[in-house]
Amino acid sequence: MRLLRSGLSRTDVEGQMRNLVESLFRNIPSGVGSHRRVLKLSKAELQQVLQRGAAWAVDNGYGTARDLEHTEEHGCLQGAEPDRLSDRALERGRPQLGSIGSGNHFVEVDYVAEVYDEAVAQALGLFRDQIVVSIHTGSRGLGYQVCDDAIKDMQQATAKYGIKIPDRQLCCAPLTSPEAQGYIGAMYSAANFAFANRQLITHWVRETFAQVLQRSPEALRFDVVYDVCHNIGKFETHTVNGVPRRLCVHRKGATRALAPGHPQLPLAWRYLGQPVLVPGDMGRYSYVLIGTAQGGSETFASSCHGAGRMMSRSQAKKSARGRPIVRELEDAGIFVRSAGRATLMEEIPEAYKDVSQVVDVVHGAGISRNVAQIRPLGVIKG
Incomplete structure (x- = not known):
C-alpha cells in the first residue's frame, strides 16, 4: 500500500476528474492480463528487480x-x-511489472475530507481538500506463484517435521529449516517486485496528472507519504516479558505500525511514528493513522490494514446483478474504470465493513492514532 500527497486541492481538478480517470486507466496496466504499456523485461532485468526492489x-x-x-x-x-x-x-x-492486480487492488484519486490530528497531518504534509493518490497492488502473479509453490513444499515439510495442524492450509516448517529459509528468500524477492511495481505506477500517476492538468511533474509536488508491505513475515526486535527478542512477525490482514523513535522508520517520520494506511471501499472513505508506543508494545507494532469483507465475492456479485454500478458511483461523485464488470460487482461498497468503525476501535484501543480521513473522487480497478 502506498499513499502519495500532492500540492493540489479539489478546486484544481474540478471538471477534470473524468479525463484524469480515463487517462490513468489508459496509462496504467490493470487486470489479470495487463496488456497496456507493460514493460518488456529481460531475465537479467527481472533478477535485478527481485534483488533491488524500488x-x-x-x-x-x-x-x-x-x-x-x-x-x-x-x-x-x-x-x-x-x-x-x-x-x-x-x-x-x-510481463506484469508496473500493473494493478484484480480483486481489491486499485489506484484511487482521493481528497482529504477530515483532519483529526492537525499537528501530525501537517507534519505528514496533509491538509483539508488536498488531492492524494492511494495505490494498492503487490507482487501480482509472481507472488501468487511463490505462495503456490511454497505450499507444496510446506505440506511435505509439515509431515517431515511431525507438525500437527488443524487445517492443510496452515502447513509450515521450523524457521531454521531449509524449507523455511528457501521460502523467506523467495518471499522477500516477491516483496521487492511489489515495491518496484508501486514505484512504476507512482511514476505514471505523476506523468498522467502532468499531461491532463498541463503542468510539470515538479509543480504538482507528488511525494510519497509512505509505502508499506502487507501480508508478509518480517524479522524484527520486540520486547517480550521485558527482554528484547528477535522475532518473525507474520502480518496477514494487518500492517506494520512502528512507534515513534523506532530505528527502522525513515528519518523524516521517526519522531512521529509510522504512517498507517487503512483503505476502506471505493464508495466511502479510507484513513491515515500513525503508529503509537502502546501499539508497539501490545501488538508487535501492528495495526489493521483494511475494512474487511461483509460479503463473499459470490454474494457481492449476486447483490450487484443488474445494477448500474458505474452510474451509482458517478451519482455519488466518484468516477470509476475497471478492466471488467465482474471486479466492480465483487467490490461494491456494501461488500465491505464500514472502515470508520474498524478505525474507531483501533484508535480507541491505542494501537494507532487517527490522523485523517480521505474520500475517493476517481477509482481505477484491475
Whole structure:
C-alpha cells in the first residue's frame, strides 16, 4: 500500500476528474492480463528487480531517491534470493511489472475530507481538500506463484517435521529449516517486485496528472507519504516479558505500525511514528493513522490494514446483478474504470465493513492514532 500527497486541492481538478480517470486507466496496466504499456523485461532485468526492489525503478528513471526515503526498508528487503523462484513464477511476473492486480487492488484519486490530528497531518504534509493518490497492488502473479509453490513444499515439510495442524492450509516448517529459509528468500524477492511495481505506477500517476492538468511533474509536488508491505513475515526486535527478542512477525490482514523513535522508520517520520494506511471501499472513505508506543508494545507494532469483507465475492456479485454500478458511483461523485464488470460487482461498497468503525476501535484501543480521513473522487480497478 502506498499513499502519495500532492500540492493540489479539489478546486484544481474540478471538471477534470473524468479525463484524469480515463487517462490513468489508459496509462496504467490493470487486470489479470495487463496488456497496456507493460514493460518488456529481460531475465537479467527481472533478477535485478527481485534483488533491488524500488531502487531498480528509480535508477531506471521511474521516480527519485526521495521516494525511497519514505518507503519501508527503502523499498528493498535484504535477504531476497531470486534463484529460489520457479520458472513459472518468473514467467508470470515478467510481463506484469508496473500493473494493478484484480480483486481489491486499485489506484484511487482521493481528497482529504477530515483532519483529526492537525499537528501530525501537517507534519505528514496533509491538509483539508488536498488531492492524494492511494495505490494498492503487490507482487501480482509472481507472488501468487511463490505462495503456490511454497505450499507444496510446506505440506511435505509439515509431515517431515511431525507438525500437527488443524487445517492443510496452515502447513509450515521450523524457521531454521531449509524449507523455511528457501521460502523467506523467495518471499522477500516477491516483496521487492511489489515495491518496484508501486514505484512504476507512482511514476505514471505523476506523468498522467502532468499531461491532463498541463503542468510539470515538479509543480504538482507528488511525494510519497509512505509505502508499506502487507501480508508478509518480517524479522524484527520486540520486547517480550521485558527482554528484547528477535522475532518473525507474520502480518496477514494487518500492517506494520512502528512507534515513534523506532530505528527502522525513515528519518523524516521517526519522531512521529509510522504512517498507517487503512483503505476502506471505493464508495466511502479510507484513513491515515500513525503508529503509537502502546501499539508497539501490545501488538508487535501492528495495526489493521483494511475494512474487511461483509460479503463473499459470490454474494457481492449476486447483490450487484443488474445494477448500474458505474452510474451509482458517478451519482455519488466518484468516477470509476475497471478492466471488467465482474471486479466492480465483487467490490461494491456494501461488500465491505464500514472502515470508520474498524478505525474507531483501533484508535480507541491505542494501537494507532487517527490522523485523517480521505474520500475517493476517481477509482481505477484491475
